[in-house]
Amino acid sequence: MATYLYCLVAAAERPPDQLCGIDGSPVRLVDGGTLRAWVSTVERRAITPSVERAREHDDVVRAALGRGTPVPARFGQVFADDEALLQSLRERSRSIVSMLERVQGCVEMRVHLRTPPAERSEPVEGTSASPGRAYLEGLAHRERVAAEALRRAKFLQEQIALAAKDLIRETAPATYSPSVHAVSLSHLIAREAVPSYRHALRGVTEESAIAARAVVSGPWAPYSFVELRHD
Amino acid sequence: MTRRDDLDADEQLVLSDMLSHVLDKGVVITGDVVISIADVDLVQVKLSLLISSIETAARHLERSQVRSDEGTSGDVPLLPGSGG
Numbered sequence: 344m345a346t347y348l349y350c351l352v353a354a355a356e357r358p359p360d361q362l363c364g365i366d367g368s369p370v371r372l373v374d375g376g377t378l379r380a381w382v383s384t385v386e387r388r389a390i391t392p393s394v395e396r397a398r399e400h401d402d403v404v405r406a407a408l409g410r411g412t413p414v415p416a417r418f419g420q421v422f423a424d425d426e427a428l429l430q431s432l433r434e435r436s437r438s439i440v441s442m443l444e445r446v447q448g449c450v451e452m453r454v455h456l457r458t459p460p461a462e463r464s465e466p467v468e469g470t471s472a473s474p475g476r477a478y479l480e481g482l483a484h485r486e487r488v489a490a491e492a493l494r495r496a497k498f499l500q501e502q503i504a505l506a507a508k509d510l511i512r513e514t515a516p517a518t519y520s521p522s523v524h525a526v527s528l529s530h531l532i533a534r535e536a537v538p539s540y541r542h543a544l545r546g547v548t549e550e551s552a553i554a555a556r557a558v559v560s561g562p563w564a565p566y567s568f569v570e571l572r573h574d
Numbered sequence: 575m576t577r578r579d580d581l582d583a584d585e586q587l588v589l590s591d592m593l594s595h596v597l598d599k600g601v602v603i604t605g606d607v608v609i610s611i612a613d614v615d616l617v618q619v620k621l622s623l624l625i626s627s628i629e630t631a632a633r634h635l636e637r638s639q640v641r642s643d644e645g646t647s648g649d650v651p652l653l654p655g656s657g658g
C-alpha cells in the first residue's frame with residue numbers, strides 16, 4: 344500500500360465525506376501542522392495514466408478548490424506512506440509555505456485560441472515529391488502553423504493584458520497543443536475577480552476577429568503557477 | 575463547421591487541456607513520479623500528448639536519480655514502465 348498525493352492545502356480542511364479519488368480510493372487529510380495534503384491510500388507505487396484517472400485526480404483537486412486554493416500536485420506522485428510524504432514536504436517546507444501563500448485566494452483561468460481548420464491542412468504534394476521531402480515539408484508546415492498560432496496568441500495576450508490588467512496577478516507562458524490545434528494562455532487571478540475577468544474577455548473577443556475564436560475555461564486550481572523552487 | 579462541431583471541438587479542447595495540466599503541470603514534491611504506460615486507456619487524445627508528459631516525468635526521474643546517487647534522497651525511484 345502507498346500514499347497518493349492530490350494537492351497541498353493551507354488549512355486543515357478535511358475532504359468532503361464520500362469523496363473518492365484514484366480508482367475509487369477514499370480521500371483523506373494528512374495533517375503535518377503547517378504542511379497538509381489531500382491523499383489516498385493506493386495499492387501500488389506505479390499509477391498507469393488514463394483519462395479516467397486524470398479526471399479522478401482533477402476532481403479531487405476541484406473539490407479542494409471549493410474549500411480554498413490548493414496547490415495541485417502533478418499526477419502520479421506516490422509515497423511509501425504518509426510519513427514519507429510528510430518528510431518530503433518538510434524538506435521543502437519554506438518553498439511550499441511560500442507557494443501556498445502566493446496563490447491563496449486565487450484561481451487559474453485559461454484562454455484557448457484555436458487555429459482555423461483551413462490553416463491546419465497540409466498542402467497537397469505533387470506526385471514528384473519524394474517521401475523524404477514530403478515528410479520534411481509536412482514538418483515545416485506544422486511548424487509554421489504552430490508559429491502562427493503563437494503569434495496570434497501573443498496578440499491576444501496583449502489585448503487581454505490591456506483589458507484585464509488590474510485583474511491578472513501572474514501570466515504563464517503560452518503553450519501550443521498540436522493535438523487540438525490550439526494555443527493556451529493561463530492567468531492567475533483573485534477568485535472574486537472571475538466575473539470581471541470574463542466580462543473583460545468578452546469585450547476583447549467582440550472587438551477582434553482573432554479573439555473571436557477564443558474559448559475561456561476555468562476557474563481551475565493553479566496548476567500552471569506552482570513550480571517548486573529549491574529551499 | 576456546424577454548431578455541433580464547434581461544441582465537440584470545445585469539449586475536446588478542454589479535455590485535452592485538463593489532461594495536459596494534470597499530467598504535465600502542478601507541483602512535483604519528489605522525483606518518485608512513477609508512471610507506467612501499460613493498459614493506457616486514452617480516448618480522443620493523441621499519444622504524443624502522453625509521450626511528452628512521460629518525457630517530462632522521465633526528466634524528473636533522472637534528476638531524482640542524480641540526487642539519490644549524491645546521497646541527498648533516501649528513496650530510489652523506480653524506472654518508468656516497471657509497474658502496472
